[in-house]
Amino acid sequence: MSDLEAVFRDVHGRAVAVLTRQLGDLDLAEEAVAEAFAVAAATWPERGTPPSPAGWIVTTARNRAVDRLRREAVGTAKLAEVARLQTIAGPEPEQEEVGAVRDDQLRLLFTCCHPALAPEARVALTLRMVGGLTTPEIARAFLVPEATMAARITRAKHKIAKARIPYRVPGDADLPARWSSVLAVVHLVGTEAHSPATGSAPTRPDLAADAIRLARLLVGLRPDEPEARGLLALLLLTTSRAPARALPLDRQDRALWDRGLADEGQELVRECLRIGRPGTYQVQAAIAAVHADAPTWADTDWSQVVALYDLLPQTPVVQLNRAVAVAELDGPSVGLALVDRVDLDRSPVLHAVRADLLRRLDRFAEARAAYDAALARTANEAEQADLRRRRDALD
Amino acid sequence: MAQYLLSVVTPAEGAQPPTPDQLEAIMARVGQLQSDMKAAGAWVFSGGLEAPSTATVLRPDGDDVLLVDGPFAEGKEYLGGFTVVEAADLDAALDWGRRTVAAIGLPIEVRPFAW
Incomplete structure (x- = not known):
C-alpha cells in the first residue's frame, strides 16, 4: 500500500467528520476531502508526505471548500459563511482534542445511520463517508449496478441536506431507539471487511479497522450497554482470524491468528457474561470466543457452539x-x-x-x-x- | 428553523371510519397536541380536509383553464389533513410527527418545505 493509500484509509472518515461540523454540509465536506486527496496525489510523490498528513488533508480540504463557496457566493448569506469559515483557525486533527475528533466521528456515524434513511442507504453512506469506499466498490459489495448505488447515495445525501437530518449524537432519551440500527451498520461494515463480495483478497483490513474503531466509540458512548461490547468482541475475534482467512475456519493455520486481538475479544466476552444481559452480538462473539479457545478445529467444544447457536434467532x-x-x-x-x-x-x-x-x-x-x-x-x-x-x- | 408539512395519510377504502365517540376522543387529542405545538412556538397552520369526492381540479388548457370534478388522482390513500410546523431539524419535526400519529392513529408523512 502506498503512503497516500494508507493515509486515505486512516484519515478519510475523520476528515469528513471534522469538516462536516465546520462546513455544516456533508456533501461539500466529502467533495472537499476528495479534492484534497487529489492534490495530495499530485504533489506528495514529489514533495514528500507532509509531517502531519491528516492535518494537511483537513486544512487543504477546508481551503478548497472556502474557495468553492466564494466562487459560488452570489448572495450575502453565502459571503457571510465564507467569512466565518475563513476565521476558523482550524486546529489540525492531531492537535485537536482527541475527544472532539471522536465526537465528530460519532456524529457522522449517527447521521449516516439516521432511521429516516432507508437501511440499505445507511450502510452505503457509512461505507462511503466513514470508510472512504468508492461508489463502484460499494455497488460491488451489495451486488447492485453502479448507477443504482450512485443514485441511492445521492438521494440519501440530498435528503440529509434538504430534510435537515441533524449532525448530532442523539440525546440520552433517543439514544436507545437509535442504537440497534447503528450497531447493525457497524456490523455490516465488519462483515464486508471479512468477506468482500468481489476481488482477489479474502479480507479488507482497512474496513475491519474502521468497524473496530467505530465499535470502540460506541462502547465508549454507552459503556453500560452490553451489545456494543458484544459487537466489538465479535469484530475483534473475527479480525484476529484475518491473517489465516485465505482458508475456511476448519483448515486455518491457527498459529497465524492475532492473539492480541483474540485476547481482547475474549476478555470482552467475559465482561458481557458478567453483565448478564445477552443479545445476538454477544452470543455470536461467544461462539467466536469458543473457536479462539480451541487449539484445532477438532478440539472445538462443539456442544457449547451448538448451545450458543440455539440462543440466536x-x-x-x-x-x-x-x-x-x-x-x-x-x-x-x-x-x-x-x-x-x-x-x-x-x-x-x-x-x-x-x-x-x-x-x-x-x-x-x-x-x-x-x-x-x-x-x-x-x-x-x-x-x-x-x-x-x-x-x-x-x- | 425550517418548516415541515405533516400530512395525515388517510385510507380511502376498507378501513372503518371512526365512530362518533372515537372521533370525539381523536379531536380532543388533536386539540391538546395543537396547543402544545403553539406553546412550543412550533405551530404554523393546520386543518382537516373534506373527502376527496368534494374536490375540483383545475387544469391548464391552452390559454384556458379546464374544470374537472374529483381529486387529481384516485389512490388507496388521500390527504385527510395536515399541520405545518416550524422545527430546528428533522428530529424535532419527527417528534411532532410521532405525537400526531399517537393522537390520530393514522400514518403521518413528514416533508420539508423547499421555500
Whole structure:
C-alpha cells in the first residue's frame, strides 16, 4: 500500500467528520476531502508526505471548500459563511482534542445511520463517508449496478441536506431507539471487511479497522450497554482470524491468528457474561470466543457452539452454521440432513458445506456437483481458488 | 428553523371510519397536541380536509383553464389533513410527527418545505 493509500484509509472518515461540523454540509465536506486527496496525489510523490498528513488533508480540504463557496457566493448569506469559515483557525486533527475528533466521528456515524434513511442507504453512506469506499466498490459489495448505488447515495445525501437530518449524537432519551440500527451498520461494515463480495483478497483490513474503531466509540458512548461490547468482541475475534482467512475456519493455520486481538475479544466476552444481559452480538462473539479457545478445529467444544447457536434467532445463516457444528458433534449425515433443510440456495457457503459433508460420506459425484454450485455463486477470487482446489482433490 | 408539512395519510377504502365517540376522543387529542405545538412556538397552520369526492381540479388548457370534478388522482390513500410546523431539524419535526400519529392513529408523512 502506498503512503497516500494508507493515509486515505486512516484519515478519510475523520476528515469528513471534522469538516462536516465546520462546513455544516456533508456533501461539500466529502467533495472537499476528495479534492484534497487529489492534490495530495499530485504533489506528495514529489514533495514528500507532509509531517502531519491528516492535518494537511483537513486544512487543504477546508481551503478548497472556502474557495468553492466564494466562487459560488452570489448572495450575502453565502459571503457571510465564507467569512466565518475563513476565521476558523482550524486546529489540525492531531492537535485537536482527541475527544472532539471522536465526537465528530460519532456524529457522522449517527447521521449516516439516521432511521429516516432507508437501511440499505445507511450502510452505503457509512461505507462511503466513514470508510472512504468508492461508489463502484460499494455497488460491488451489495451486488447492485453502479448507477443504482450512485443514485441511492445521492438521494440519501440530498435528503440529509434538504430534510435537515441533524449532525448530532442523539440525546440520552433517543439514544436507545437509535442504537440497534447503528450497531447493525457497524456490523455490516465488519462483515464486508471479512468477506468482500468481489476481488482477489479474502479480507479488507482497512474496513475491519474502521468497524473496530467505530465499535470502540460506541462502547465508549454507552459503556453500560452490553451489545456494543458484544459487537466489538465479535469484530475483534473475527479480525484476529484475518491473517489465516485465505482458508475456511476448519483448515486455518491457527498459529497465524492475532492473539492480541483474540485476547481482547475474549476478555470482552467475559465482561458481557458478567453483565448478564445477552443479545445476538454477544452470543455470536461467544461462539467466536469458543473457536479462539480451541487449539484445532477438532478440539472445538462443539456442544457449547451448538448451545450458543440455539440462543440466536434461527435465520438461514444461523441454521447453516449450527448444522456445521452438529455435523462435528453427531456426524456428517446428521449435519447434512440439517443443511438440506436450510433455505439459502444463493449462498456459496451452503453449497461448499454440503460438498464437504458429501465428501466425508464418500458421495463424491454429489460432492463435485455441490462444489460447482458453490463456485457458480461467488465472485471472490480467493474463495473460487479454494473451492476449485477442494473439488479437484476429489479425484 | 425550517418548516415541515405533516400530512395525515388517510385510507380511502376498507378501513372503518371512526365512530362518533372515537372521533370525539381523536379531536380532543388533536386539540391538546395543537396547543402544545403553539406553546412550543412550533405551530404554523393546520386543518382537516373534506373527502376527496368534494374536490375540483383545475387544469391548464391552452390559454384556458379546464374544470374537472374529483381529486387529481384516485389512490388507496388521500390527504385527510395536515399541520405545518416550524422545527430546528428533522428530529424535532419527527417528534411532532410521532405525537400526531399517537393522537390520530393514522400514518403521518413528514416533508420539508423547499421555500
